[in-house]
Amino acid sequence: MAHNRAHKAQTDAPMAKETCADCPIRHRAVCARCETDELALLEQMKSYKTYSPGTAIVWAEEPLVSLGSIVEGVASLSRTMEDGRRQLVGLLLPSDFIGRPHQESVAYDVVAVTEVRICEFRKPEFEALLAKSPAIGARLLDMTMSELDAAREWMLLLGRKTAREKVASLLIMLARRVCTGPIAVHPGGIIIELPLTREEVGDFLGLTLETTSRQMSALKRDGIIELQDMHRVHIPDLSALLAETGD
Amino acid sequence: MAHNRAHKAQTDAPMAKETCADCPIRHRAVCARCETDELALLEQMKSYKTYSPGTAIVWAEEPLVSLGSIVEGVASLSRTMEDGRRQLVGLLLPSDFIGRPHQESVAYDVVAVTEVRICEFRKPEFEALLAKSPAIGARLLDMTMSELDAAREWMLLLGRKTAREKVASLLIMLARRVCTGPIAVHPGGIIIELPLTREEVGDFLGLTLETTSRQMSALKRDGIIELQDMHRVHIPDLSALLAETGD
DNA sequence: CGACATCTTGACTACAGTCAATACTAGTGG
């Protein structure tokens, strides 16, 4: 029962007050360009929350009460049609931003895939700060435009690539994006942590879980990838995989 | 020869100096929230340029020298794979913004579909203004987030909808977005101006031009749409079409 | 161990793609 409509977040017990200065996403998140004074304001606004796998961080139709950054873990953005067809429309990794200022709700569900830790701000407070601090607005604009570019890259994949190319492209995308974090250089290759189930991979690629599985098997048969276990993919030769992506 | 690699823009002869005050996109474009003083700065920076159908406004790999807003006409954003597979990743209508500040190039081609008129700013000047004027940055952020939402909506279409649903969804999307401009209320229905060829529609929907044509014919047979001519679609009953979109 | 979720594989089907012929439309020049 991975995707029950639970909302099981817990505000972390106030531990030795994490400082922004030694935050792992300090230089990549929405706060990246803040100077010490702005950082101090964020510091007193923030609170940490943890979500367990499969629980919702934000539901599509419900009022959006807080915004924030992913500190640890992976979350998915998804849209679902009435008849159950589902499409992942994004994957959020540490430093990615959740929510939209000046908007009462978002158009998709944000669900924790792994255990997720979020640095959260209450929406009105964050909006007030946004109005005053140009550094935050500029950074958020830049991050949003990068996400837009990524979304458009994914549109090419969804609209025009074959199943095999889609699977290869996902692995390459993960190898690139997760280079800080669950990627490890190996003698003669790299290991990719794939936090998604086959069904979620299918939902991300616009495929069924069966087709996804078949293509993974085919890539394995052809020596392009090796499956350490269900969610760890060993890539002996990145360029061989890259050649399978179509671009 | 619609898509030759021409770059045929012409700076408009300085006519009776258009003022921003009576610009048709004044309240929807990136300048929407500017007060008179900021508007004055934009006014002296701007220049108008016209692109004829099929010509490039921006090429993907080439340096990005200017940014701007579409004043009139329709442009497409597209990505093309080496083997020729093409995907439209966006449709730009009047008030939409072209380009990305602080970035040397964009990741897709921007091509005029109809004759397009652009209110253009040279990139460094616009960036300087962006750093000073919070109204422009905030507006651009909001517009970019709306585009991101639209891109994600399209991802659902590309990944999960059937050919028939895709075509119906495109028509509904145009009916919604183009409500100012090439839409006209009719006794018992509306007319949608479809500025794209069947091939371009296919490239937008992740279909071939044949499948696109077949689905248009099928919707016509079923009485959902009527083709006035090749590029004008009469919709007698919007809700009937909406029921075909899948959502 | 047993129960349940997840994954793999097979057999068959169907939706959209490919290839190809024909029709329609718009623009050009005699």
Place this chain on the structure above:
DNA sequence: CCACTAGTATTGACTGTAGTCAAGATGTCG
């Protein structure tokens, strides 16, 4: 005005990729 051309659109016949349905294997957790 009509003939000619080139681009665009429609329709048909056939193919192929990915989807569907189903059985069995593997993995995980109590």
